[in-house]
Amino acid sequence: MKAVILAAGRGKRLKCSRPKPLTLLLSRTLIDRVIDNLKKAGIDEIIVVYSDDRVKAELEGKAELVFNDDIGKGGGYSLLKGASAVGDEDFLLLMSDHIFDSESLVKLLSSKPNITTLCIDRNLKGHDSEDATRVLIDREGNVTSIGKELKEYNAIDTGIFYCTPDVTNITRDFAGKFSVTDVMGKLALKKKLKTFDITGDFWCDVDTREKLKEAEDILLNSLIKPTDGIISKHINRKISIKISKFLVNTHLTPNMISFISFLFGLFSAALFAMGQSIIAGIVAQISSILDGCDGEIARLKGLVSPSGAIFDAILDRYADMLIILGIIASNPQSLWLVGGLAMLGSYSISYTSSKAELRGITFTRLYEVLMNRDTRLFLIFLGGITGFLYAILVILALFTNLVAFLRIFYFSKRYE
Amino acid sequence: MKAVILAAGRGKRLKCSRPKPLTLLLSRTLIDRVIDNLKKAGIDEIIVVYSDDRVKAELEGKAELVFNDDIGKGGGYSLLKGASAVGDEDFLLLMSDHIFDSESLVKLLSSKPNITTLCIDRNLKGHDSEDATRVLIDREGNVTSIGKELKEYNAIDTGIFYCTPDVTNITRDFAGKFSVTDVMGKLALKKKLKTFDITGDFWCDVDTREKLKEAEDILLNSLIKPTDGIISKHINRKISIKISKFLVNTHLTPNMISFISFLFGLFSAALFAMGQSIIAGIVAQISSILDGCDGEIARLKGLVSPSGAIFDAILDRYADMLIILGIIASNPQSLWLVGGLAMLGSYSISYTSSKAELRGITFTRLYEVLMNRDTRLFLIFLGGITGFLYAILVILALFTNLVAFLRIFYFSKRYE
Numbered sequence: 028m029k030a031v032i033l034a035a036g037r038g039k040r041l042k043c044s045r046p047k048p049l050t051l052l053l054s055r056t057l058i059d060r061v062i063d064n065l066k067k068a069g070i071d072e073i074i075v076v077y078s079d080d081r082v083k084a085e086l087e088g089k090a091e092l093v094f095n096d097d098i099g100k101g102g103g104y105s106l107l108k109g110a111s112a113v114g115d116e117d118f119l120l121l122m123s124d125h126i127f128d129s130e131s132l133v134k135l136l137s138s139k140p141n142i143t144t145l146c147i148d149r150n151l152k153g154h155d156s157e158d159a160t161r162v163l164i165d166r167e168g169n170v171t172s173i174g175k176e177l178k179e180y181n182a183i184d185t186g187i188f189y190c191t192p193d194v195t196n197i198t199r200d201f202a203g204k205f206s207v208t209d210v211m212g213k214l215a216l217k218k219k220l221k222t223f224d225i226t227g228d229f230w231c232d233v234d235t236r237e238k239l240k241e242a243e244d245i246l247l248n249s250l251i252k253p254t255d256g257i258i259s260k261h262i263n264r265k266i267s268i269k270i271s272k273f274l275v276n277t278h279l280t281p282n283m284i285s286f287i288s289f290l291f292g293l294f295s296a297a298l299f300a301m302g303q304s305i306i307a308g309i310v311a312q313i314s315s316i317l318d319g320c321d322g323e324i325a326r327l328k329g330l331v332s333p334s335g336a337i338f339d340a341i342l343d344r345y346a347d348m349l350i351i352l353g354i355i356a357s358n359p360q361s362l363w364l365v366g367g368l369a370m371l372g373s374y375s376i377s378y379t380s381s382k383a384e385l386r387g388i389t390f391t392r393l394y395e396v397l398m399n400r401d402t403r404l405f406l407i408f409l410g411g412i413t414g415f416l417y418a419i420l421v422i423l424a425l426f427t428n429l430v431a432f433l434r435i436f437y438f439s440k441r442y443e
Numbered sequence: 444m445k446a447v448i449l450a451a452g453r454g455k456r457l458k459c460s461r462p463k464p465l466t467l468l469l470s471r472t473l474i475d476r477v478i479d480n481l482k483k484a485g486i487d488e489i490i491v492v493y494s495d496d497r498v499k500a501e502l503e504g505k506a507e508l509v510f511n512d513d514i515g516k517g518g519g520y521s522l523l524k525g526a527s528a529v530g531d532e533d534f535l536l537l538m539s540d541h542i543f544d545s546e547s548l549v550k551l552l553s554s555k556p557n558i559t560t561l562c563i564d565r566n567l568k569g570h571d572s573e574d575a576t577r578v579l580i581d582r583e584g585n586v587t588s589i590g591k592e593l594k595e596y597n598a599i600d601t602g603i604f605y606c607t608p609d610v611t612n613i614t615r616d617f618a619g620k621f622s623v624t625d626v627m628g629k630l631a632l633k634k635k636l637k638t639f640d641i642t643g644d645f646w647c648d649v650d651t652r653e654k655l656k657e658a659e660d661i662l663l664n665s666l667i668k669p670t671d672g673i674i675s676k677h678i679n680r681k682i683s684i685k686i687s688k689f690l691v692n693t694h695l696t697p698n699m700i701s702f703i704s705f706l707f708g709l710f711s712a713a714l715f716a717m718g719q720s721i722i723a724g725i726v727a728q729i730s731s732i733l734d735g736c737d738g739e740i741a742r743l744k745g746l747v748s749p750s751g752a753i754f755d756a757i758l759d760r761y762a763d764m765l766i767i768l769g770i771i772a773s774n775p776q777s778l779w780l781v782g783g784l785a786m787l788g789s790y791s792i793s794y795t796s797s798k799a800e801l802r803g804i805t806f807t808r809l810y811e812v813l814m815n816r817d818t819r820l821f822l823i824f825l826g827g828i829t830g831f832l833y834a835i836l837v838i839l840a841l842f843t844n845l846v847a848f849l850r851i852f853y854f855s856k857r858y859e
Binding site: 335338344352366368370371374385435 | 749802
């Protein structure tokens, strides 16, 4: 299936020297994010209607580029250009300045629309503004009327459309300046426009500085993973997201950040071994926080890679073990046994998680994630600053092995 | 697709009180193995033609059972009974006393035969005997003649057939006593029987005590895995297979054997801690050998389970680490550091393998499997009996971490 992205608008309100589609949102251009979402939804044939040569230069090789030779004719004319390039078949229509979640596209496509369909949002409070396109829908989900000036309305246009050749044909009837909304309004009059509800999904029409900021915040908050442990969710992520917001503008790759986090771990181990347990504990916690950044940067930059995640995971294990070895080194005679058991239990938590992942299982219940890395390093941090290293190692040894034991028991009872 | 298994023969030559299909081969009946292979090849509708009520009792619920009311009429009559139960469609025809590899079935089916097809073996030396059914094939792979008495022949009948309704129809033309070979001979005369070559695949017509022994040996040797390390291949497997050959006749489950192997590991750890390093080393090696048996029993009994393999893997990690901790305990002051690093490296080998498995990667090159569990425990065994525990821990610490480092490097360079 093909998709058309309208990217010929100027976006004066963003007060930015770049063309609107190239506006940076957390180091990636808006249009790059739209293209990425299309690819995630399995759409590879992408047509971009542009007017500014900088857009062309940026997207060469990534999409089929169609030039809008007269932007004075409005967005409807861009649609005509794009739809003509598609030919006589259904296509997706997207705006280069509307950010959304690829899941919405997947849902729209799997609903298999048979007439032109507009994705709408019922949450008027959240999305209404002077620039929003309002929609009035009847009980069957058909569009009755659409426009920015509507007084009576019950939904907002999200800028995501599934188009049949009806759209292409109607667009040809227009002359002079006309908008996409004009085209859709005419389809609605002919009862040829229905809706698909994506209320609750993330989307944002990035047409002002405020909206850009809002989109940024939502994207950053989406970095909190449902599998995050308690410490991670309530402490580490809050800081790591702030760091990532800064790092995303640098050239650091996720793997480099994994390595930097590892170096902090090594440094903490050395400090523990030298008896500098307060600083060592703090450095361990910093390493733990930085450990969130590699994945965050990978997701923000669209560089998520399974091998990258594995690289990170193995380095994490080395940091974990070396930090405990560092603690043992501060007093081997009394710490070797609890330390050794803490090493065994800690590694077993990660090992059992990895084995579970092989079977498509993710441990998420509280007692299952209780001793994940975020908690373990936080305990070590507490041990470091309070000096109760022996006690912390005992707690680590007991609880990590207890959780691992529960997991072993789980697998012993599971038959496939 | 349906399959017919002929299981009405008596098998007098096996000199066994049980009916031939129920002859035990490594604790599983021959017919159970045939059914298991069919299921592995994706065939679930299985029709068994039987004459002895013990066969019926054994298979009730596992297959559709068709009674041969007159075994005096020969195998051809059994085929008629089975084919009639199939109806007017293609089916697989198998002998309850012919053991084979499910892969052969998969290959046969994916060749999509359009006429009746007999799987043959070109290796005359390996399979010819007074009881073998000989086949003469022309250059196009069509059967020219078939029979036990053929003087001129170039292949052996493996007892695996893909049948079209031609077989069903021709079978109806016979009267009196007739064999499957008679039916196939008639098809061959009509140029309606071609062949599929499975030379090199494992199969065995288990009709004598010698053949039973031969099949047993081949099945046992197939337990050596291509991923086995050096020590495993050349030492551990040779012993573990002998133990498994005995254990397969007991009621021990694979998980129980995993646990017994783990207990030996624990015992070794305790002995090391008490300074009994010679016995400890020997017990560690016994644990390592027993560790092969759980998987072997699982495969021999058809009880392979991913969760079982995970249960085994986690217990192995605990045994590994506790044995090293036991060694450290014998002299903590001087061994805690090398021991700790050996623990870290050893666990990392297993962890990186598990992570690699997630990406569908199996490490098989020599340097990659150099420090797998078989080698590690063998080194500990050597350390135990020679008393050079420090040296062995140094070797373990160095090489396990080196291999782990190579694997980390591998993942850091890999992009997906």
